[in-house]
């Protein structure tokens with residue numbers, strides 16, 4: 139499984155958001171490393187907790203900004219975030235109950251979701267943000 143590479147295409151040009159996205163990408167890469175090496179369930183769950191913390195912090199921060207700049211697609215964007223949380227909860231529950239075989243599927247989901255979300259959804263608010271004080 140290939141790791142994610144932080145590149146120009148993932149940068150929005152909004153310093154704090156880019157920092158948070160990069161942190162999330164790094165944790166996903168650590169999960170890939172762990173899966174490919176020992177695949178220790180406790181380590182994976184602990185990295186999963188780090189990921190949840192970083193993601194919830196990021197989604198909350200992003201939603202606050204979108205609200206403050208009166209982003210016109212706020213509701214749709216928030217709903218996409220909510221769907222992500224539901225989907226990851228589904229995977230977490232499976233893994234917590236010992237379903238090791240779903241770890242690979244979960245990591246593929248994370249990789250696809252974050253690359254798609256940043257480059258197709260978050261990119262839509264970039265100009266709104268850059269015109270405002272949040273940059």
Ligand SMILES: [Fe+2]
Pocket residue numbers: 200215219255259260
């Ligand atoms: Fe987002």
Ligand SMILES: [Fe+2]
Pocket residue numbers: 159196200256260
């Ligand atoms: Fe984001």
